[in-house]
Amino acid sequence: MNPSSGEPLRARCRRDARRSSGLRAVLLWGLFWIAAVQVIAIVFLEWRHPEFLDPKYGCRMLALRALREEHRDRPLLLTLGSSRAEQGFRPSLLAPTGETPSPSDPLFYNLARGGSSPLLYLLTLRRLLADGIHPDALLVEIFPPALVEDEGGAVIYKPTLRDLPLLRRYPLSERTWAFWLQDRLLLWYKYRSGLLAWTAPTWLPPQARWGMNLWDYQGGEWRIIGSGISALERRRLTDDAHRRYAHSLKHFRIAADADRALRELLDTCRSQRIGVVLVLMPETGEFRGWYPPAALRRLSDYLAELHRQYDVPLIDARCWIEDSEFADGHHLLNRGAEVFTRRFAGEVLSALDCGTLIRQRRTP
Secondary structure (H helix, E strand, O other): OOOOHHHHHHHEEEEEEEEHHHHHHHHHHHHHHHHHHHHHHHHHHHHHHHHHHHHHHHHHHHHHHHHHHHHOOOOOEEEEEOOOHHHOOOOHHHHOOOOOOOOOOOOEOHHHOOOOOOOHHHHHHHHHHOOOOOOOOOEEEEEEEHOOOOOOOOOOOOOOHHHHHOOOOOOOEEEOOOHHHHHOHHHHHHHHHHHHHHHOOOOOHHHHHOOOEHHHHHHHHEOOOOOOOHHHHHHHHHHHHHHHHHHHHHHOOOHHHHHHHHHHHHHHHHEEEEEEEEEEEEOOOHHHHOHHHHHHHHHHHHHHHHHHHOOEEEEEEEOOOHHHHHHOOOOOOOOHHHHHHHHHHHHHHHHHHHHHHHHHHOOO
């Protein structure tokens, strides 16, 4: 090869090497800044806006905070429970119409959510207190299947780092932190509508905006509740409920960790001077038939023990509503939810002395 012809080739190789090195540097710096922005966004949300990372809690908490500012003098009664209470208790029906509520009228708000357990009740209360919301009373649903031992540990679907001091004291399924990691790695995708609703809400159609589209602003309950259902669909949903819960009810026993979380909740309420009412939500006759006599005795003995130790009233509403008003044996349809809500509010007010709650809150 002629030396004079080799010189341009070496020069081209050097130029190609520099170009390749430059592209690698650009790519690495690009990946670095993408990762840096991701970490900064996660840290900002975790420590400044953790409610954003759990919309089921965050959307209702922000609405509740605004309502609390509007009705400072009224006693605040919050509901913690499962999807049964989320759909079945509708405080918006109790809001006074055409008149200004008096300071003695309680402000009911529903913070129940699907998939709840005593640990999630406790976590929600801890979050509320940290967010500056101090309820005067809690209406705590006892969902019997949630009291049964979960050998894999509890699953919390939307934990944040501020929940870590509590959650580290309870056995959790590995899926809890797998969900946490997935949410953080896919932050821009999984929370894209929320981020747009936060920064540029007009870019989203109304039905896609975060806020109170799914939960009622005045009461916090789930908006999407069926008014009717076919016999075939009711049968299908009831069979699905049987598949999910009959086995745990057949082998019903109080799990140590569920008991510990519920007692820690009651201890927190006692130390924070928060009244408590325990609630058993309505069920159809068929669903109640899935409890063996031994399971009913264990449940009854357990609730009696909580009543003796903590002096908390129990509202047993399992037989309140006709079977035709259920979608699947334990979730109420619209009319059943309305009947339950009005009766339940009366039962709560008879179990709690709202005057005492008001005086207790005003005492320094």
